[in-house]
Amino acid sequence: xxxxxxxxxxxxxxxxxxxxxxxxxxAATRTTNxxxxxxxxxxxxYVVATCGRTTPWSHSYAAFVKLALAVLLVRLLFAITLxxxxxxxxxxxTLPELPLPDWAQGIRLGGRVTAESxxxxxxxxxxxxxxLICVGAANALANPHRLLKSLPGALYELGVAVVVALxxxxxxxxxxxxxxxxxxxxxxxDTGIRGLLQVGLPVLEGALERSVALAAAMDARGYGRTAExxxxxxxxxxxxxxxxxxxxxxxxxxLLTAEGGTYGIPVLLAxxxxxxxxxxxxxxxxPRTRYRPDRWDVRSxxxxxxxxxxxxxxxxxxxxxxxxxxxxxxxxxxxxxxxxPAAAVLLGLLPAFLAPxxxxxxx
Numbered sequence: 001x002x003x004x005x006x007x008x009x010x011x012x013x014x015x016x017x018x019x020x021x022x023x024x025x026x027a028a029t030r031t032t033n034x035x036x037x038x039x040x041x042x043x044x045x046y047v048v049a050t051c052g053r054t055t056p057w058s059h060s061y062a063a064f065v066k067l068a069l070a071v072l073l074v075r076l077l078f079a080i081t082l083x084x085x086x087x088x089x090x091x092x093x094t095l096p097e098l099p100l101p102d103w104a105q106g107i108r109l110g111g112r113v114t115a116e117s118x119x120x121x122x123x124x125x126x127x128x129x130x131x132l133i134c135v136g137a138a139n140a141l142a143n144p145h146r147l148l149k150s151l152p153g154a155l156y157e158l159g160v161a162v163v164v165a166l167x168x169x170x171x172x173x174x175x176x177x178x179x180x181x182x183x184x185x186x187x188x189x190d191t192g193i194r195g196l197l198q199v200g201l202p203v204l205e206g207a208l209e210r211s212v213a214l215a216a217a218m219d220a221r222g223y224g225r226t227a228e229x230x231x232x233x234x235x236x237x238x239x240x241x242x243x244x245x246x247x248x249x250x251x252x253x254x255l256l257t258a259e260g261g262t263y264g265i266p267v268l269l270a271x272x273x274x275x276x277x278x279x280x281x282x283x284x285x286x287p288r289t290r291y292r293p294d295r296w297d298v299r300s301x302x303x304x305x306x307x308x309x310x311x312x313x314x315x316x317x318x319x320x321x322x323x324x325x326x327x328x329x330x331x332x333x334x335x336x337x338x339x340x341p342a343a344a345v346l347l348g349l350l351p352a353f354l355a356p357x358x359x360x361x362x363x
Contacts (some may be wrong), residue, residue, distance in 0.1 A: 011053075012355045014142035016300035021138030023307030024348055027314040028130040031325035032123040035337040036345065037130045043348040044137040050352040052140055064136020068129035075125030079117050081109060086329060088114025120329045146294055171210065175203045233281060240278030247271020299354045306350035313344030 021044070028040050045061075052058050080095070097110035179199045183189070188198075251268025317340060318325050324338035 011143065011146075012303055012351075013294045013296050013300040014144075014147035015294075016296070016303045017142040017351075018138045018147070019304040020307035020348070020351060021134045021141070023304075023311040024137075025131045025134035026311040027345070028127055028134060030311075030314045030318050031341070032127055033325055033327055033335050033338070033341075034123060034126055035335055036325070036341055037126050039337075039342055039345045040130050040348070041133050043345055044134050046349060047352050048137050048140050051355050055143070058140050061133075061136045061140035064132050064139065068132040068136075071132065072122075072125040072129045075121050075128070076118065079121035080113050083108045083111055084114075084117035084120060086114075086117045086120045088112075088116030088330065088332075090115035090332065092118070116329050116332055119332060123327075123329070172203060172207060175206050179203065237278050237281040240274045240281065242278075244271045244273070244275025244278055247274060302354055303351045306347050310344055310348045313347075314341060317341040317344070 024040055024044060028037060031037065048061050052061070091112050091114055093113050095110035095113060097108060100109065176199060179202055183199065247267050248271035251264050251266075251271055254264025254267060314325070317338065321338065324336070325341065327333060327335035
């Protein structure tokens with residue numbers, strides 16, 4: 001079998017993966033239908049399994065899945081122990097209720113656990129779990145170092161800090177595993193307080209040495225040095241960035257509320273334009289060159305566009321048929337799968353056909 005061509009095996013722009021994943025996450029925030037949320041999770045899992053490469057950051061998807069399951073279980077546990085404002089008639093179990101003082105009105109510990117409250121907690125927790133899994137897909141698919149190269153100059157220092165923080169944890173885990181294996185080979189304990197102290201101190205020492213070496217390397221490469229720009233440009237940059245971020249916050253709030261649906265999208269777009277202009281002007285303070293910069297090709301645009309289409313279709317479905325996206329809890333009814341939103345979610349599978357992992361050539 002001939003090896004894959006360079007065009008087919010070339011990785012996508014990391015920003016395309018993040019836009020695709022965040023768009024799926026935005027779509028998840030617009031519905032509590034468990035069937036649609038399960039379809040979003042399946043879509044992200046299939047794309048990660050198809051397009052994922054063997055990299056140190058590709059294992060983060062499993063960690064995000066575990067975190068999502070923990071969030072779902074905690075949400076159900078809170079609904080059982082602290083109660084829920086959702087009224088219900090199908091009582092599953094009655095727990096002993098603890099009396100609380102008057103200032104804690106509206107909160108209870110124990111009492112009746114109804115099927116309606118558990119289903120509402122399940123829908124609510126599943127929405128947050130789906131959002132976390134979509135973010136985990138971006139972490140597993142996008143190369144953080146290439147994403148750092150693609151950041152604007154104004155965000156370069158912040159991006160370096162984030163990448164260093166994300167790559168610091170795997171080194172700590174590897175050091176702990178290496179030291180525990182060495183202690184077991186020598187017949188020394190690696191558990192308990194004593195084992196923890198004798199493993200933790202060398203790990204801390206190695207982390208400090210690595211930090212000092214990294215700081216020296218960054219200083220030798222001129223990290224943190226800025227260029228002189230006129231005061232007028234600095235003031236304009238600050239005004240555009242702050243105004244744009246405020247516009248993004250106001251537009252997002254408008255999209256999440258029913259009253260602000262008319263002004264949400266225009267304010268959000270205006271805020272994004274102002275913030276991007278401010279970031280572009282702010283990049284003048286950090287002059288730097290990029291070796292082989294990533295380009296937005298047709299495949300990257302299609303991948304990002306497929307995620308945006310899923311989010312847009314979910315917004316449209318919420319405006320035309322909100323009952324299909326939010327199944328009723330009181331009275332308790334079985335959720336149904338709306339065909340048009342489900343078909344829109346399937347558009348998120350497009351990256352699996354545009355950017356599959358290249359197969360190894362046969363010997």
